[in-house]
Structures are given as C-alpha cells and as structure tokens.
Amino acid sequence: MALSDPRYLLFIAAATLCLAFVAAGRRRELCLLAFSCFFLLLLEARWYIPFFVAGCAYLGGLALSRIEDGRFRDMGFVALLGVLFFPLAFYKYLPSLHFAVELGSGFDLILPIGISFYTFTAAGYLIDVYVEKIEAERRLLTFFNFILFFPNFSVGPIERAEHLIPQMSRVGGFDYRRTVSAMQLILLGYFYKVVIADTLAPYVDRVYASHQTHSAEDLFLATVYFAFQVYADFAGYSLIAIGSARLLGIDLIPNFRQPYLSTTVAEFWRRWHISLSSWFRDYVFTPIHFRFRKRGRVGMAIALLTSFTLVGLWHGGGVQFLVFGLIHGTLVVSSSLSLEARNRFWAKYHIPDQILVLGRTIITFLIVCSTLVLFRAASMSDAISIYERVLDFGSGQRTLPLGLPLLAISASLACDVFAYKRLSIYAMSAGLRWATYYAAIAIILGATVVHLSEGSSYAQQFIYFKF
Template identity: 40%
Template sequence: MLFNSLEFALFLPTVFLLYWFVFQKNLKSRNFFLLLISYLFYGWWDWRFLSLIAFSSTVDFVAGQQIEISNTKIRRKLFLWLSICTNLGFLGLFKYFNFFAESFADLMYMIGLQANPWSLNIILPVGISFYTFQTMSYTIDVYRGQMKVEKDLIAFFAYVSFFPQLVAGPIERAVNLLPQFKVKHDFTYEQGAKGARLILWGLFKKVVIADNCAVFVNEIFANYQGASGLELMLGAVFFAFQIYGDFSGYSDIAIGTAKLFGFNLMTNFRTPYFSRDMAEFWRRWHISLSTWFRDYIYIPLGGSRVGKGRAVFNVFVVFAISGFWHGANWTFIIWGVLNAVYFLPLLLMGKNRANTNTVAEEKVLPSFSELWQIANTFALTCLAWVFFRAEGVTVAYDYIRAIFHNDLFGSNNLLDADVIFLIIIWIIIEWQGRHLGVDEYIKSFNKPIIRYLFYYLFVLIIFLYGMFNESEFIYFQF
C-alpha cells in the first residue's frame, strides 16, 4: 500500500479512528491491533511475504530470549549469529543471489572459462533491507547489554512490522522504538498537528517535486546519447531533487503518520543539500542508515581511533557496504566507493567534524564562502548520483562523458516553468526551515491565519501539480 494512493487515504483515517476510539483502553489490544493492520499494510503488495517477516521476527524474538538466559559466552554468540545469519541469509537469497551468480560467471569468462550461472526467478520483498537491519539491531543490543530482552511477543512483532516505517524506514533501533509499545499513549492536539504538517509536507515533496522531476529525469537518462550537455547536467541535478524529495518525503509521511498514533520516530533527513562538505552531508542524509553503519560496523572495526591506514580501510568498507545495501549492482558499489573517496580527505586532514552546526546560523543568507562550499558539495553529490541512477556502469560512464563531449546547447528539453518555480519555492522553504525543520518553521508563524493559508496553499498545489499515478517510492526497491 502506497502512501500516495487512494487506498492509504482511506486506510489511515479508518485505522486512526479505530486505534483511538475502539482500542483506547487496553495496551495489549492496541499493540495487537497495530500488528494486524501492519500485516495488512505489508500484505497489500504480496501476502506471501508475510511469512518471511513473521519468521524473521520469531527467530529474533527467540534469539534475544536465549541470549539473555545463556550462561556462557559461546552460547550467547551462537544465538547472536543465528539472528544475524538468518536475517542476512534472507537478504542475500532474495536480493544478492543472482548478482553473485552473474558476477562469478563474468569472472570465469574473463579468465577464459565458460560458466552457466543459475539464477533465481524470485521477487524482492518490499522493505526487506529495512526490517532486517531493524531486527538485527535488537539482538545485537541485547547481546551487548544495551537493552533488556523483550518478553512480550505481540509488542515485539508490532515493533518489527510497525506500518509507518516498515518498508522504507527510518530504520528504528529497538532501544528507541520498542519501549514505546510498552506505554499507553494519549492523543494530543500538538502531536496530531505536527504529524499532519509532516504528512502534508512529505506529500508535497513526493507527488509535486519528486514525481514531476522523475518525468524529466527518466526521459534524459533514457535518451542520454542524443541529449545536450546542459540537458545531461540538469538530468543529474533533477535526479538529486527527485531522490531527495522522494525519500525524505516518505520519511516525513512515515514520521508524521507515527505521530498520529503517539509514536516518535527519529529524524531521517536534515536538509542535506545545504551541507558544506561530504562529512556533513552524510550526517544529514538517511541518518538512520548512516548511524546504523557507524554503530554496528564502523566503530566495531575501530572507526578512526586506529592508524591512518586502518581508518582508510574502515571508511572504504562502510561506504562500499552502504552502496551494496542499496542494490545488487556494481553501480551502487561504485557510488559508495566514490563517496568514500569524497570523505577521505576530510578524515585524513581531521576536518570531518568541521561543520557540525547549521549553515548560516543566525543569518538570513550564507556567506560567499559557505555558498561556494555548498555548491561544491552538491556538485560532487550529483556526480555520484549518476552512478546511483544509471542502469549499468557503462551507462553511467557514457552519461558523464557525454556531459563534456556533447554540444552544451541544442534542442534542449527543459522542465516546465511551473515546475521550476515550485522547486525554487521548495528550496526557499527548506532553507527557512533548516534549523528546526520545515514543520516547526510553519508552526512558528505567529498568526494562525498565516499558518492555515500556508496549509490551504499547499493542499491546492498538491491537487493542481501533483502526479497521482501512484508511483512507487524509489527506496521500495532497496
């Protein structure tokens, strides 16, 4: 079920009313209700994958119990690795089996041997990369002693399958989200209003910005060989807008929807395209995944508290795995490695924490130096996004090469002027809300009439310019 679908427009208010007016007294019945509707939400795509998430949840629940009661370190590690191997095994089977089989065949061909790879004709379960990482964080944290084991089966299953963030995050840690299923929530107007603002802003970013950009981006990437250099540059830039509007729009809707039910999810984006260097960008982009890799891979490898050579190795490992997490294609691995190359000079010069504050703090506009830094960071990001968007490494290389070899101008197929105007408005609002978030910026309007005019205006824009073709969110494929 898509957030930008008619089904969800009917589903959400129905669930909201039942949650607050029918299941308001008993905590266990509320959690059981959330579990059922979360399974309904997930099963809307393909009910067969419900058995997969149920099995994964069962394994992690049992593994956590056994880790808690085990008397020996060997036994505790055994159940930890049972959880990790089960989750990564499912992920590897559904997402990466064909990639490894085809890569092995290509390697054999390069050395002069013939290999006929055996591939699996299976569908990638929606959101598998997200909920497997979420459940693994639980067993790892229990093993580390950072949280108590959960003994309530219903609460744990509801945590794993919580429908707002099930299929594309944020990737919530059990230590943050699971305790929220253990307390009775009371509806407050303030939290409901904040949730509604986030949903409205997220829908605007998805159906107005991302989906309109997608039309232009798809055409350029499909016909890049005959496009002008300007079109190709704009294709990369507008894909950057598309993926940010699409993914951060999903996160805003997810966080806002969770707030309607009294739950608080972590912020997943903090205006990343206003970053002054790549280290700052990765502190602001897909925060739930970046911090997951930091806490469960980068720091256990030694992080930066080791020799320079080992620190460089750690950075490349984390970024390469991050790229591979996104998809079974060499383009994603190159995208990850390229970002590691961007990040390394900052780490080696000790400048990776140089920009931890908000840009142009207590100022209306950035300085020329900050603007130059933002432009450079955005340009590097757009270059990397070409690999992320391209269907293959050769296509990405040819696309970038064509930017510099094709005529700069020509029969340029530029975006509609209305869409460009809306993008400019979007960027201005993002800039204004860079400190506290756009929803808090809207809330800060002193006069209620201004706030409501803002809401009505964006509802009108969504209906006038929104692409209501129920296009999937980009990160559903990951």
C-alpha cells in the same frame, strides 16, 4: 498500497480512530498488529518474509540472553545474523550473480518491499542484545509490533529497539498538539512527494532511458533534477511515515535534515538517510575503528571505507553501487583529513564566512550530484557512458525544459531553508497559517490532477522500494 496513495489517508485515519477507542493494553497492541498485517497485504509484500525475520530475531534475542559469554555464544550470534540476512541476500544480491539467470527461471527474485529496512531493524536489535546494551524483549506481541509497525515498515526510518519498543505501551494515545504536528508533517510529506518528486520524475526518466541520444546539458540537468527527485521522494515518504506514527502516539527518529545545505560530504551523510548512516556508524564503523584504534588515521580510514562500501552495497548488488560506496568513503576520508588544512588556507585569505559557506555548499552538492549518476544509471557501463557524454560539452542541444523543474526545485530549497532557519509556522498569524495549509493542499491536488491527466503513475512509485 504506497504511503503516497490517497487511499492511505483513509487507512491511517481508520487506524488512528480504532486505536483511540480500543482500551489500552494488550487489546490495543493486537489491534495495531492487525492493522500492520493488513497493511502488508495491501502493500503486496511477501508476508511470510517479515514474519520469518521477526521470529528469528525474537527467538535469537531470547537465546542470546540465556547463553553465558563464550565462544558458543559468539558462534550462535554469527549464525543468527546469517539466518537473519539470508532472505535479504537471496533476493537482493543473488540476481546480480551470473548464474542467477538460470536459477531465476524457477524462483521469483523480485525484491520484497521493505526488506532492507525491517532486516536492519531486526539486526540492530539482535546486536544490541548480544553486546548487552538492551535486554531481550520477552513480549511476543510487542516485539512483532516493533518490527512490523506499518508507518515505517516499507520506507524506514530504520528504528532502534531501545527507542521504539518502550513506546509501544502508549500507542493509540490521543493528544491535540501531537495530532496537529502529525498532520503538518503528513501534509509536507505529500507536498515533497507529489509536487516536487513526481514533477521531476518524468524528465529524469526520459533522459536516463535513452542517455545515448541526449546532450551533455540534458544529462547534467537530468542528474540535478534526479538529486532533488530522490531527496523529495524519500524525504516526503519519511515525513508521511513519521507523521503517521505521531498520529498513533509514536515518535520515530528523523531521517533527513536539509542534506543539500551541507558544506562537506561528511556533513551530507550526517544529514542524509540519518537512520541508515547512523546504523552503519554504530554497528560497523565504531567497532572497526575501535579495533584499529592504534593505527590512528589509517584505522579511521579503514573503518570509513568499509562502512561506506557496505552503504553502497545496501542499495544493491550491482558494481555501480559498490563504486558509489567506495567513492563516498574516499570523499569522507579526504574531507575529514583535510578539513583543518582547508580551514587554515581559507582563513589566510580572510574570505567572509557567508561566501565560504555558500561556495562549500555548492561544491558539495555538485560532488554529490556527480556520484548520483552511479545511483540512477541502470548499470556501470551506462554510468560510464553518461560520464563520457557529460564531459563531451558540445554534444547536441538541450531539450529538457527549465521552468517547471526549477520551480519544483525552488520549492524544495525554500522548505529546507525555512526548516534550517528554524522558522516556525506558528510564528505566522492564524489567517496566514491556514492560508498556507489550504494553498499547499490546493497545489498537491492540482499536481495530482496534472500527473493523472498525463497518464503518469509516479504517485504509486517510490524510488527506495527497489532498495
């Protein structure tokens, strides 16, 4: 059961009510774990894999906390990380190898839902214990709730132990203002997912499924549509997850902050999938940068390229994901190293800040869009073919519509600008505020009816399930 499934609303309502009426303490944590386990079954996830990951992280943390510093502890930590990442490597990267076709005939290599998210959550905990940033969690029930917490289990955000574990003691607490804000986030999440992402999805799929027969204009539009589809899809799910956790008294870290309003690629990654980019910043970039700190900018470049290569591989084992990571690493390095020179250049010509910001925002968006071809294409050869057709400006006529997709994109941009300007819905009068709520609900229901009438199953899909 995906978070965008209407039945999920009944599930989170039942969880909220049950946890509110169960006495605080061990009983409430048992109740939460029961709901999380039930959610795993509804999600059709392989329940034994997250339990294996959680068990290894729990026992590994206890072991690291009792072993004194030394070579044996270091070797144990490396071994623990290897065991922790084995299921992820087996299901995610083994199918990319040439011999996996023969092996796959005897094994189910379909990627388990959420495995990248809860594996990185567990790995971050283990690293924090190893470097003695936090103490190992000794309460088994609390730790399993931390790893298996159902709102962010399948879609993130990738949480940190120091942030989430202490909150488990207050799970289930009711607060009126928190509940209202949670429902607002869930409503906005459904709007992003159903109205924007699911509206754009059919156009993107139609073009990318047969890119050889579509014009350069169609491919360009489909790529722009996909940029907003994947953003609305993932941001919408994240908002639903964060809102669901808030209903239960838990605050999850934000995952998006208007990424398409960024003026540089480096800024884009500070705003896009924040929990993932910050994970690689803290656990990959910072240690590597520290190790090569004496090499100055070269050391920074090495750390950035390594981090973004791994970010690309996090999304999949295909060559296109490796190239995606390398390109973004190169773009961030060049953007960071040339920022001061570019600022001096533009200041020399006294270009107004508003025009400069607008121009940089559009250029950054187009650069990101161009790399998303690698993200969306089925293979590296398909991506190269798409690039070749886009560069062939005169190949065919446009067949994709503009009206409805541009309306969905405009809605996405309006929501982002509204949030970026920090305009609060509470600034509206009560009548206008409730009219906005009812209008959003009506639009979501209308879009759902349209999708169902067209035989679409997009509401049951989530792009990042395959990552």
